Amino acid sequence: xxxxxIDIARFMAFTGMVLVNFRIAAHVDAGADLPSxxxxxxxxxxxxxxVVLAGIGFTLGHASGRQPWHLSLRRAVFLxxxxxxxxxxxxxxxxxxxxxxxxxxxxxxxxxxxxxxIGAGAIMLIGYIALFxxxxxxxxxxxxxxxxxxxxxxxxLRNSLYNGWHPVFPWAAFLLIxxxxxxxxxxxxxxxxxxxxxxxxxxxxxxxxxxxxIRLDTEFTDIVSIHPIPPxxxxxxxxxxTALATLGLILLITPALDHLRLGNFLAAPGKMSLTLYMAxxxxxxxxxxxxxxxxxxxxxxAVFMTSLAFCAIAALFARLWFCKFKRGPLEGxxxxxxxxxxx
Numbered sequence: 001x002x003x004x005x006i007d008i009a010r011f012m013a014f015t016g017m018v019l020v021n022f023r024i025a026a027h028v029d030a031g032a033d034l035p036s037x038x039x040x041x042x043x044x045x046x047x048x049x050x051v052v053l054a055g056i057g058f059t060l061g062h063a064s065g066r067q068p069w070h071l072s073l074r075r076a077v078f079l080x081x082x083x084x085x086x087x088x089x090x091x092x093x094x095x096x097x098x099x100x101x102x103x104x105x106x107x108x109x110x111x112x113x114x115x116x117x118i119g120a121g122a123i124m125l126i127g128y129i130a131l132f133x134x135x136x137x138x139x140x141x142x143x144x145x146x147x148x149x150x151x152x153x154x155x156x157l158r159n160s161l162y163n164g165w166h167p168v169f170p171w172a173a174f175l176l177i178x179x180x181x182x183x184x185x186x187x188x189x190x191x192x193x194x195x196x197x198x199x200x201x202x203x204x205x206x207x208x209x210x211x212x213x214i215r216l217d218t219e220f221t222d223i224v225s226i227h228p229i230p231p232x233x234x235x236x237x238x239x240x241x242t243a244l245a246t247l248g249l250i251l252l253i254t255p256a257l258d259h260l261r262l263g264n265f266l267a268a269p270g271k272m273s274l275t276l277y278m279a280x281x282x283x284x285x286x287x288x289x290x291x292x293x294x295x296x297x298x299x300x301x302a303v304f305m306t307s308l309a310f311c312a313i314a315a316l317f318a319r320l321w322f323c324k325f326k327r328g329p330l331e332g333x334x335x336x337x338x339x340x341x342x343x
Contacts, residue, residue: 003186004263005251007270010053012250014273015311016046018280021092022307024145025285027296035304044228047094047166048174048239049246050273054098055178056186058105069106074338076102082278082330090281091147095274097166101175104168108176116180120173124233127170130162131223136230138163163230170236177240186251195248202241210234268318269311272328276314284310 019039023030030036058072076099083096108119130136139147139155140163147164149155162169184191206226213224222230226238257263269276288294288306298306321328327335335341 003251003254004258004267005254006053006056006186006247007267008254008257008263009049009247009250010270010273011266011268011311011315012246013046013049013053014269014276014280014314015308016042017050017277018284018311019304019307020046021280022284022288022310023300023303024092026288026294026298026303028298028300028303029296031300033300035300039300039304044231044235045239045242047228048236049243050094051098051101051166051171051174052178052181052240052243052247054101055105055175055180056182057178058102058109058175059179059182062109069109071338072102072106075334076100076106078334078338086278086281087150090285091145091150092165094166095277097160097164097168097171100160100168101172104172105175105179108179113180113183116176120176120180120236123168123173123176124170124236127162127167127173127231127236128233130169131230131232134158134162136163167231170231170233173236174240174243178243181244181247189252192248192251195244196252197248199241199243199245199248203238203245204241206234206238206241210238265315265319268322269315271322272318272331274334275328275330276318278330279314280310 020043023039030040062072079095079102080099083093083099086093086095104123108116111119139149139158141148147155147159150159158164159167161167181195184195186192210224210226213220223232224234225232226234228235228239254263257266285294318328325332
């Protein structure tokens with residue numbers, strides 16, 4: 001049984017990612033205005049929700065028997081290829097990282113619930129140790145947000161494993177946490193409420209603990225921050241808490257959205273998030289570049305409204321698309337190339 005709320009949550013994650021990526025691409029500095037504050041709060045959180053949801057989908061696919069290990073491997077290869085193609089023009093691509101997360105996930109499909117959480121903790125710890133052992137800034141020019149040697153083997157491994165935009169260590173922990181959540185009875189309001197409560201408690205407690213340590217000594221900032229760069233365990237915990245609270249809330253209100261006939265409209269773009277992810281780069285950012293608006297000339301408010309407009313158009317397109325087709329364009333291509341099936 002497919003839960004509409006999960007697809008809605010995926011669309012919410014997509015919207016958050018568009019808000020963040022459009023602002024970064026437009027080279028707009030964050031200010032103290034409301035659009036900036038909202039977008040700031042989504043940095044690292046929208047992508048984290050995406051990966052947690054991927055973990056849930058990973059578990060549900062394997063639980064149903066529809067996703068044997070070799071299918072997961074083929075899908076990982078597909079995502080890696082289009083992700084690397086995307087990297088040619090968009091340095092912050094996450095798809096090739098997804099492929100690496102899935103390889104990790106395949107190792108944990110038969111592991112117990114406790115084992116999944118221990119694995120997530122181990123991945124966080126490895127990523128944390130890497131921050132102290134290696135030079136996190138190696139390869140980066142943070143002024144231009146360019147990575148010097150990504151297309152070399154050492155640079156690719158360094159970027160992918162510990163200092164890229166979404167490195168395996170510790171980002172793969174989000175996938176394992178999502179796999180654990182996917183084993184819960186998400187259709188039960190009691191579980192949904194627990195996700196909301198415990199996700200909120202985890203986020204607030206992690207934020208308070210991090211802020212307290214930084215207040216004691218600002219030199220702790222980089223190693224206890226809940227910001228995504230560098231990704232400390234505090235960030236992973238806060239990001240996971242936000243993701244679980246968001247998912248719980250959306251699942252709880254989905255019946256009300258269905259009553260208002262909004263459920264299917266909001267879920268449709270979540271079902272084709274791969275297609276829309278690529279569209280927000282090639283069509284969304286491409287259009288802005290065509291009009292010469294990626295030079296920092298837009299205000300934060302203009303970028304914010306442009307992002308929301310793009311997401312609204314994407315939702316409408318998805319709803320119309322599913323009136324005729326069962327899967328999104330890239331989702332269908334992935335199924336064709338990995339399973340040899342169109343439907």
